[in-house]
Amino acid sequence: MKNVAIVGYGNLGKACEKIACGSEDMRLVGIFSRRRGLVSPYGTPIFAQEEIFDMAKDIDVAALCLGSANDLVSFGISLAGKVNTVDSFDTHAKMRDYVKNMDELAAEGGKLSLVGIGWDPGIFSLCRALFEGVLPNGLTHTFWGKGVSQGHSEALRRIDGVLDAIQYTVPKQEAIDLATQGKGEALTERDKHLRVCYIAAKEGADLKKIEETVRTMPNYFEPYDVEIHFVDVETLRREHGGMPHGGQVLRSGYANGKGCKLRLELELESNPDFTAGVLLSYAAACARLNEGGMCGAKSILDIPASALYQKGYALRFV
């Protein structure tokens, strides 16, 4: 039985709470949040974020469910070395620096911090490394969707005149087919994914201007084919209220000149609920591995699958 803390109480934190409350292997110590006046539907005690430092000795592992990369970089790092942590830090480009910072602090404090635990980064990272490791001669492609991108939805919501919006990332089947055949070398971002936007505009907003702002937004939309649908806010919330996601990691290559295709495919009705499950499975592993002496910051690539199980139990999968 592991004592688990949840830091942050957004979609991911709430999904973690529900899983932890239903688990026989975990005791949920509490939720630590910056926001005041929160009440848990499960009766979980809710503490101010900073209180975790005083309670650290009673916590086997903290699941960091902080909303943004910025919160993780600041508050997450302040926890490293004081308590075992798992997080789903997902800014691939900043991963190296983040790991380096977490590693020094965690190692100093004799604690273990697992970073980038989720499905991408996370299970997809693991499969990219595994696939290339066993099939060095080949090409890897990652496709995302069909699913809701929180980052792109947020970017739409920040546009002047937008009341609410949802963006689906949709992989293009022709690109998947080319990558499967090992002919994906020249695929561009535009070839691989379509961005489908459902936007509820404010009354009197200039729809043409919103559309232009979307299509020309650098990084987020400009490099892609974009489909824009204006809908009323009730339709948006009724028909696009879920958070489905998924995707695939595909490697196509050769061993001794003979074709080999490896594919990992994920299809999720709810992105935060699956991600929470991954995070808590690795949280339990994190606590066990630290008891066994593992310290510092590690990525999912450093953690053997057997760590997800009690010792010896894993062998039944072989």
Add this chain to the structure above:
Amino acid sequence: MKNVAIVGYGNLGKACEKIACGSEDMRLVGIFSRRRGLVSPYGTPIFAQEEIFDMAKDIDVAALCLGSANDLVSFGISLAGKVNTVDSFDTHAKMRDYVKNMDELAAEGGKLSLVGIGWDPGIFSLCRALFEGVLPNGLTHTFWGKGVSQGHSEALRRIDGVLDAIQYTVPKQEAIDLATQGKGEALTERDKHLRVCYIAAKEGADLKKIEETVRTMPNYFEPYDVEIHFVDVETLRREHGGMPHGGQVLRSGYANGKGCKLRLELELESNPDFTAGVLLSYAAACARLNEGGMCGAKSILDIPASALYQKGYALRFV
């Protein structure tokens, strides 16, 4: 640069030789075989099997490519603790005992033995454990094929009146669909796979009797739907001379009541060539891990994906 030995010179040993000869990270010390008078097309030195004991100090890792589980259980075990080994031991039912025996000897000798390295057991085992670890509430199914089963082909060849034969294991799409929808609970062996046999009979053989022997053969064919095609031996060798294989591990379940599907899919033009690639990737990892102090027998579940890479290099996949 690791010094690698290959033990056994069948399909798998030959495929390993070809990969090792093309690798910049390996030096192939030699092939160790029971058979006499062999010549390597690559000029690799070929030694008698027992000579490996005298040469052990010059070998960083031995890839055990012995034909049968029996050879591994006898000769493989005699090597444990004397040299680092990787093998593709594939008798799931005997895995526990095999690992236990190898573990004691390898640990005693301060060496590392990786067992069950290939795709099943191997990558499929890893994914079964990973998928259940992150999605405890669900069902896992493994489907094999379309591909040649060596064991079933051999079983056909031993039948009186059979000159040569090939057996393809073919997964049934309806079963895959049910498993994908999470409705695979009641699937039997007969529901999941079809066994398709191509048989070249000897002149004057009783085809009806051969067919009956196949259909009633316990374990191998009796529990399955079987398709039998009699062909002449030239057709057999021309059209069925390859060794394609593949399959999928599929987990369908729920996180907080929301549906999640995970699938690993493999499609191989040549089973031995891909398996050899997996074996040698883990051979290099085995040598590195033993240098780092890991001893005993381990399965693929115990080895983190990062071990397939030089230290630090793995992080680029995250």
